[in-house]
Amino acid sequence: MTPSSVFLVLLHICSLHLIAVAMPTCQLEGNMVQSAHHLLRDLGGPFPARCLPYNANISFPGSAFPAAKANSLQCPRVLWVVDESLEEAGIMFEERELPVAWDNQKVNKFKHLQQRLEEAGSCLPSVDDSGVLSSYFSNVTAVLDQQDSAGCGWMALKRDLVRILEAALHKHRACFSWRPIQHQNHTH
DSSP states (O other): OOHHHHHHHHHHHHHHHHHHHHSOOOOOBHHHHHHHHHHHHTSSOSOOGGGGGGGGTOOOOGGGSOSSOOOTTTHHHHHHHHHHHHHHHHHHHHHSOOOTTSOHHHHHHHHHHHHHHHHHGGGSOOOOOTTHHHHHHHHHHHHHTSGGGHHHHHHHHHHHHHHHHHHHHHHSGGGSBOOOOOOOOOOO
16 A cells, blocks of 8 residues: 555544544433432332232333443433333323322422433434333333222332333443533522
């Protein structure tokens, strides 16, 4: 290879690298996902023993998440699962009566975060889940629609959303964008 050919090849490689670095990536903000997790975790009490019989029908599918630690190939799926789960939960929060025992202020804060995350996730690519998530949310909806089991359906949904967000934040932390937390200086 002549020196000019080597130079052209290097120039081409560098330009491809610059294009890849300059392209914006679609990520969810980790701080917002973490806040949503904390709000849900603190909403209502622990999963009631009387709801254990519903676990067979309502259990988030473990196959929805990649099992291993985060890598760049798994991030689109992880972000999609979080986004899709929050979106489906948001629909349920809007269309159904929520448990009376839940703190309305926390519910409203969660709904606000959920909407912001849904907007941020609109750029995420769709992932083929072979109906795994839609089947789960159909099962949750069926339990919520039964008057005598609606409370258990809400507790199962809350439990599973907390687990989803927790797994995503701990095992796949690198998939999210993280902004430094700004502390406000209070002057007296």
